[in-house]
Amino acid sequence: MLRKKLPFLHSLLSPVSRHVGHLTGHQYDVIVVGGGHAGTEAAAAAARVGAETLLITQKIHTIGALSCNPSLGGVGKGQLVKEVDALDGLCGRAGDWAGIHFSILNRRKGPAVWGPRAQLDRQRYRDFIQSELLSTPRLTMVEGSVEELLVTEPNPEEPGHHRVTGIRLANGSHAISARSVVLTTGTFLSGSLFVGQTTSPGGRIGDAPSSAGLSHTLRERLGLRTGRLRTGTPPRIVKDSVDLSLAKLHLPDSHPTPFSFLNTHTHCKPEEQLPCYLTFTTPGVERVVRESLQLNCHIQQDTKGPRYCPSIESRVLRFPGRSHQVWLEPEGVTSDLLYPQGLSMTMPPDIQLRLIREIPPMRRAEIHTPGYGVQYDFVCPTQLSPALQVKSTQGLFLAGQINGTTGYEEAAAQGLWAGANAARSALSMPTVTLSRTESYIGVLIDDLVSRGVTEPYRMFTSRAEFRTSLRPDNADLRLTPKGFEEVGCVSSVRYQESLRVRNSLQDALTALQALFLSTSSWKKKLPSVPISETKSTLLTGLDLLQYNDVTFEMLASAFPESLSSFMEFAQRLKIEAVYKPHCDLNKKEIERIQREENMSLPQDIDYFSLPVSLSDEVREILDRVRPSTLGAATRLEGITPAAVVNLLNYVRVTEKKKETHRNQRQQEAQRDEELCANSASLPQ
């Protein structure tokens, strides 16, 4: 499936970008602003759902660019990649195409927390994404800078509520109309770059800053609360100048595992994979950081940066006197550069050089591009619905760093979900939500919209309460059918494949349970397995598969007639068997949460005048966060059980009223029709 030929991108792309003028007056269903991980997934998902989609980005050739680290996946993040793939997104397949070093992290810690990860070839990744978008029906791409978001005047009946009508581009005054707009501006929203003591506007080195108009619309016209976050990237090092013999060699898995459920192998052959290298900081590094602090604007500011991906400055300041890890990662097959993971820094370039030369393999290293810091605006995500739509603005969706997250995978996941919902909203279909009980994407979105962020948000497996059920191996079972049947963002090819897998797994589990033998018979069949004979009970094949030392292969060779046809799923079956009892235990709790999540709280409730017994404190919290479901409300800090019951009561009453109202209207309509029919049939 990966054997497609990539077209000559630029010859295909240039006509698209030259004819902006033709777009004026054109009505799109969905406009996506931004061509990063969120934007590309959003545009592709919107088009898959069936929307006429336009992707606007500053430079067509940076679509799909990896701005920071040349890698995808990891613990928690790998789960997101698998889920995006299960919903037919791009990043999993792009990773399989561009990966040059695959490894499953946490291999020895249990399948629920395995972290599929790959080092990527930047060029290949970009090529794949661009080619994929070019071949996507209903998707147009255009170069441009968005100057303004077009919204209606607020409806007098609903003060503060707007509707998106399109965007206006900076060059000239082209207005392009759309029913939905997805903003994925990354670090470009009022972005500033920091190197040493110099600050310049921008979101990424080498790119123009985005116009101030967009932030203005969001803040002033729509009244959205924003905050400021920071991030950074390390200098890129010239590979030939590094003595890699002084670093520890780190090899990839000998059998690369693809991210995508559709791929059986990766584009890169196992033996063609490139290694990574591990090295450590020295006391000299800490000295350089301390000596240059006053030359380092970025680090002196108190804007919130992530605790888990800090700059080398924060690392040595927070944990002094330690040796910190630095990974030297390849940037691609033909690239001359290395990416020093762990050395994000913002001091002046000459001091950056001094710093890296304090690390033994880089004693004589040269810097190709210095590291820098970025500060940018984000929109407080509690103002979004679980469909990632701005609650006060119909048709406006946000995804990626603009929502306060960090990381490619987090961006891709939100992009896909925002794009699919933007399309559904534009096509007059109801928006859809993912529960935190069924996916990491659901956990991510629920955390964002119901708790908000105080630092750049990154996914960890520990955020998912039902981690043992939300495994990377079963993302297709969890999401692909829903993606096809309820969302419409999954192709029928993938859907059919997921059904085949689901049915085969079910058949295999049935076959395993049908093997019903006494312990002594099992002992005869599998002499090497330590089956306790003290209990003379009957055991099924499924019970046996839960034993540490028993593999599906062993059972299949003992019972070839009933099991050998399922060998393709040997690993998945083993995992299913081990986790089944735990997932069954989770089920009840999951059902309870889902019941509560199915009770939606109207978005226009005035919590301060609600005629139910709630404390002022609770009213204030509810008004600030505006949870969209009762489930989200129960998870808010400071919400008491009593408040939940009162809310539940209110929801029930209003639902009942609405229902009676609907019924009445239906009856009236029916009566009218009957009357009309009667009068028509009356003799003239």
Added chain:
Amino acid sequence: MAGFTQRLPPPRTALLRSITDPRSTEVLDRGLVLWFPAPRSFSGEDSVEFHIHGGPAVVTAVLQALGSVPGLRPAEAGEFTRRAFQAGKLGLTEVEGLGDLIHAETEAQRRQALRQMSGELGRLYQDWSDRLKRCLAHVEAFIDFSEDELIEDGVLNRVDVSVSDLQAEIERHLKDERRGERLRSGVQVVIAGATNAGKSSLLNKLCQRPAAIVSPIAGTTRDVVETALDLGGFPVLLSDTAGLRDSSDLVEREGVRRARERVEQADLTLVVVDSAHLPSEVDRAAAFLREHLRSVLPDTDRCLLVLNKADLLPEKQRQKLDTELRGVSGLPAVRLISCQTNEGLKAFLTVLHSSVKTLCGDPLFGAPTLTQARHRAHLQRCAAALAQYQRYRDTDLALAAEGVRLAVTSLGRITGRVGAEEILDIIFKDFCIGK
């Protein structure tokens, strides 16, 4: 439970049944059992009602037995009502004030919990909870970050130690069931000894009223005289028994038999000795008392020696005895008193109080409540969850961590909620995470 292992009784019919503990098959009570299959029940779900005798011991035993059934847990505050409401079983009028009801319920529970939490027990649970959270944070850090970061393998070994310590502590805490029972029914303190040693006088002194007849005639007390008293906040059931001697009197023989039976069952025996019978050579007193004790009770672990009628001894001998008998091996605590002059009574009361306190263990005052049974259920779940950690530690860390998570949630139901953010805070405080 009766209905679980055998056939289900017919729906909505009250039946008299033995309620048995599924673990020990011990009969806990005979009571009415009602079975309401869904949806025709209060909450709309399958329900069983047990109508049992109201004594706290029976209620607690049944709740504990129920808590041992897998999948069964005590309802949260207002959960029944809420479920009934969710199932559409309660009409809107009935629901009015439901929030207030639950508020009251949780408020009361919170106050109750607070009362218990502020004592030693609260500190104990809080300490367990803190240690568990730390364990969880360290396991989670190992799962989420160890591949990229410098998180030493030693982290997990330390968690192993903490988890098995905690498991042992919680299990020990759970096993000490007698303590709770003592608190409910009172500590059984039995006064025993030879005739005319002053046992009944001691009883009367302790309960500050003439509960037992006192006379100089040996063998006045023939049956067991019981009286309940509050000893510095601890309930004590004090029994005076017939003096131990061989007698030809049939009634007195029965009295002596009962006395010996009481001593067997006692939590604490006060062996009263007439000081005048002590050998005049003080250094032989210890041997004499050892010999005497053996004739009264089988083991000397749970008894106090009371040397009564100290006023009859010359001052010098009294002082000598006092120093001689302090901390002698093979002898319990010894106190010289006089019921006549009240001499030494205060010091004796202090010793008695501290013995009773030790026997009762935790300062859980007051009658047993549902909250306590709930605590027990959560603690049992917590211990079982820690066993899951041990079971999967080497094969699947995700499932092992799930065990610690469950343990934290179970304990959190006693001490307060624990969120993912709190765990992440510990992770970032304890480790340098950063790539």
